[in-house]
Amino acid sequence: xxxxxxxxxxxxxxxxxxxxxxxxxxxxxxxxxxxxxxxxxxxxxxxxxxxxxxxxxxxxxxxxxxxxxxxxxxxxxxxxxxxxxxxxxxxxxxxxxxxxxxxxxxxxxxxxxxxxxxxxxxxxxxxxxxxxxxxxxxxxxxxxxxxxxxxxxxxxxxxxxxxxxxxxxxxxxxxxxxxxxxxxxxxxxxxxxxxxxxxxxxxxxxxxxxxxxxxxxxxxxxxxxxxxxxxxxxxxxxxxxxxxxxxxxxxxxxxxxxxxxxxxxxxxxxxxxxxxxxxxxxxxxxxxxxxxxxxxxxxxxxxxxxxxxxxxxxxxxxxxxxxxxxxxxxxxxxxxxxxxxxxxxxxxxxxxxxxxxxxxxxxxxxxxxxxxxxxxxxxxxxxxxxxxxxxxxxxxxxxxxxxxxxxxxxxxxxxxxxxxxxxxxxxxxxxxxxxxxxxxxxxxxxxxxxxxxxxxxxxxxxxxxxxxxxxxxxxxxxxxxxxxxxxxxxxxxxxxx
Numbered sequence: 001x002x003x004x005x006x007x008x009x010x011x012x013x014x015x016x017x018x019x020x021x022x023x024x025x026x027x028x029x030x031x032x033x034x035x036x037x038x039x040x041x042x043x044x045x046x047x048x049x050x051x052x053x054x055x056x057x058x059x060x061x062x063x064x065x066x067x068x069x070x071x072x073x074x075x076x077x078x079x080x081x082x083x084x085x086x087x088x089x090x091x092x093x094x095x096x097x098x099x100x101x102x103x104x105x106x107x108x109x110x111x112x113x114x115x116x117x118x119x120x121x122x123x124x125x126x127x128x129x130x131x132x133x134x135x136x137x138x139x140x141x142x143x144x145x146x147x148x149x150x151x152x153x154x155x156x157x158x159x160x161x162x163x164x165x166x167x168x169x170x171x172x173x174x175x176x177x178x179x180x181x182x183x184x185x186x187x188x189x190x191x192x193x194x195x196x197x198x199x200x201x202x203x204x205x206x207x208x209x210x211x212x213x214x215x216x217x218x219x220x221x222x223x224x225x226x227x228x229x230x231x232x233x234x235x236x237x238x239x240x241x242x243x244x245x246x247x248x249x250x251x252x253x254x255x256x257x258x259x260x261x262x263x264x265x266x267x268x269x270x271x272x273x274x275x276x277x278x279x280x281x282x283x284x285x286x287x288x289x290x291x292x293x294x295x296x297x298x299x300x301x302x303x304x305x306x307x308x309x310x311x312x313x314x315x316x317x318x319x320x321x322x323x324x325x326x327x328x329x330x331x332x333x334x335x336x337x338x339x340x341x342x343x344x345x346x347x348x349x350x351x352x353x354x355x356x357x358x359x360x361x362x363x364x365x366x367x368x369x370x371x372x373x374x375x376x377x378x379x380x381x382x383x384x385x386x387x388x389x390x391x392x393x394x395x396x397x398x399x400x401x402x403x404x405x406x407x408x409x410x411x412x413x414x415x416x417x418x419x420x421x422x423x424x425x426x427x428x429x430x431x432x433x434x435x436x437x438x439x440x441x442x443x444x445x446x447x448x449x450x451x452x453x454x455x456x457x458x459x460x461x462x463x464x465x466x467x468x469x470x471x472x473x474x475x476x477x478x479x480x481x482x483x484x485x486x487x488x489x490x491x492x493x494x495x496x497x
Contacts, residue, residue, distance in 0.1 A: 002055075005066055012046050013073045019043060020077050027350040030078075033207050034160075044116035048074070048085060052093035057109040062097055064246070065304040071249030072300070076257045079359045080208035082250045084118075087156045087209075090243035092119030095165055096185065098309040099226035099235060104185060108163060119163035121239070122152040122195075122214065130372055132181070132236070137216055138171035139182065146225060148184060150216045154366070158212040159197040162188050165226065166195075166216060167236065181236050183226040192219050205358035234314040241313040244324035244367060245306075248299035251327040254360065255296050258334040259289045261352055262341045276341070285337045287459055292330035294460040297452075298443030299323045318380045318402060321373040322436035328363040329370060329433075335360050374432030375425055381435055382418065382428075391419030403438040405445050409461065410438065413468050416476065427478050434471040437464045 003011075019042045020026035029035060035043075051066040053059020060066055067089050075082030096108060096119075111117035128134050137150025148168050155164075164186045170178040186193040200212040228235045266276040266286060276282050303323065307313060313320065335356035339346035346353045364370045381396070390396045394414035398407040407414070414434075423431070441464050448457045 002060060005060075005069070008060070009066075009069050009073060012048060012070065013076075015046055016043065016073065016077050026078060027352075030080075030207060030355050031350060034210065035208055041116070043081070047113065049088050049093060049112050049118075052089040052097070053109050053112065054097050057097075057106055058113050059109065062094065062309055064308050068246060068249030068252070068300050068304060071246065072253035072256075074253065075250045076253030078208070079250065079254050079356065080206045082253065083156065083206060083363075084209055086243070086246060086250050087120050088112075088118055090246045091121035091239070092161075092163060092165055094242060094309050095121070095183070095226065095239050098238075099183070099228065100185065101223040101225070101227060103223045108185070108187075111162065117162040118157055118160060119165070120155055120157040120161040122155045122164050122166045122216075123236075124152060124154050126151055126153050126213070130368060132167070133179070133233070135167060135169060135181070136177070137166070137168040138177055139168040139184065140171050142219065145219050145221045146184060147219050148186075148216050151214065152216060153213045154201070154211050155214065156209050156211060158200065158210045158214060160210050164188070164195060168216075179233075181232040182228070183232070183235065183239075184220050185224045185226065186218060186220055193224075194218065204361075205355070206362065229312075237314040237317070238312055240367065241316050241320035242307050242309070244320040245303045245313065245316070247324045247363070247367075248296050248303055248327050250363070251296045251331050252293075252300055254331055254356065255289065255292050255334050258338040258353060258356060259286075259293050262286055262289060262338045265342055282341065285341060288463060289334045289337055290456070291460040291463040292334050294444055294456045295330060295437075295440050295464075296327055298445075298447055299327055299440055301447050302443040318377055319439065321368070321377050321432075322439040324367065325364075325370040325373040325377070325432070326436045326440050328360070331360040331363060332357070371429050374430075374436065375428045377432035377435050378423070378428040381431075382423070385418070391417050393418060397435070397438065403435070403442055406438055406442045406461075410465060410468055413465070413472050416472065424478070424480075427475050430471045430474045430478070434468045434475070437467055 019039060020029070023042065024036070024039055029039065048070050050059045051070050052062050055061045071082050071086055071089070074085055093112065096105060100108075123132050123135070125135050125137060128136065135150070137148065137152065139146045139148045148166060150168065152166070166184050166186055167181050168184065169181055172178070186195060188194050195214050195216060195218065198213040198215055200210055203209070203211050226235065263286065266282055269276045271279065277286070335353055338353035339357060342351065342353050345351060348354045349358070381400070384400075385391065385393070385396050388396065393416040394407070394411050397403045397414055398411070441461060444452065444457050444460060448454055
């Protein structure tokens with residue numbers, strides 16, 4: 001009989017705390033590359049990845065709520081651990097459950113449930129970062145399978161994962177590559193499918209997770225190709241959007257940890273006759289982290305309702321991009337504030353906040369840089385405005401399903417007409433940031449309707465309004481400065497004394 005989720009997650013949280021704070025020291029472990037085998041065994045013996053495996057294969061059912069719960073519980077203790085789980089869940093197990101061939105699913109899921117296996121996704125290439133559609137990794141059809149060749153880099157769990165899903169484009173007899181993308185499952189334990197590591201990178205943070213450069217030169221059987229329902233590009237969008245919609249799970253525990261640590265420090269630390277929490281600017285900073293906690297809570301609730309593997313998320317770019325970009329910005333800001341409040345002690349790699357700055361920073365870059373995602377958000381909205389023949393931004397957002405419930409309090413700020421205006425990218429980025437905040441605040445409003453705390457919503461709304469005002473000011477009166485590449489002549493200060 002399957003263990004009740006409340007019991008399962010409580011047991012996981014308590015055991016994780018024991019492993020990191022009693023049996024070992026997470027502050028010391030965070031300075032090492034990787035984790036000791038005994039620590040990994042202690043964590044994986046809890047079978048955390050069972051949450052992403054469907055019932056019929058012996059897992060807990062691949063319920064989004066449970067997946068986000070595991071990610072959140074892990075990120076409260078260790079953001080790299082949560083990302084490790086996130087890679088396995090969103091970039092391997094869920095795609096395998098949805099698109100994998102029936103012949104291979106049970107055997108691979110058994111390896112995860114019984115042998116502590118791990119898996120990841122290979123898309124990014126050295127010359128084609130976010131430009132995935134121009135990847136050069138190719139495949140050719142054989143009589144009984146496929147031959148894959150190319151290079152991949154910056155894949156989380158490089159050299160550590162037992163299984164990979166590898167993206168490639170079909171190569172014609174003339175050597176041309178098809179526009180569409182296909183995905184193939186590889187098993188590193190089999191010689192003909194093994195992916196060697198050319199070299200490992202000295203990643204700035206996330207020490208627990210190895211990254212590096214891989215050479216792809218392997219063959220896989222026919223049934224290792226993921227089965228698409230329409231096109232490979234739509235399958236890739238479905239996979240990536242589902243992954244982005246699970247970022248709030250990784251953000252949730254991390255932001256709550258920054259909030260709890262900061263509240264504890266500020267209520268105990270004395271400055272003169274009072275504690276830090278009595279200082280006005282400190283109250284403001286704490287409320288910023290708390291607003292991030294509230295917004296992330298809304299994202300988790302909404303994602304749980306709409307991002308399961310039974311859903312097609314290929315067209316959910318607005319919601320996926322809004323969640324991923326905003327929550328990762330909030331993670332970085334929360335860590336920065338926590339370090340500031342902690343003072344000099346926070347500026348240590350073995351302090352949870354100092355470590356948090358470095359570990360949360362790449363979240364704003366991988367799986368689509370935030371500037372790119374905010375641009376796409378703005379483009380989605382402006383295209384729909386043109387389609388509906390509405391040029392007034394405020395009027396459109398007031399009727400737009402993703403923002404209509406919260407637009408009233410922001411109407412005066414969005415009193416903007418974009419008819420006949422050619423927006424430059426820096427305008428699209430700030431517009432995307434503003435829209436993402438409304439989208440995510442509406443997620444919180446949906447929770448308030450079900451009993452979520454009104455005071456937390458009101459507090460978050462104040463910060464969203466402040467951010468929106470500043471962003472839209474930049475949108476209307478944007479800075480058009482450009483870099484001066486040949487700047488050296490007549491620019492040395494020593495010549496002007």
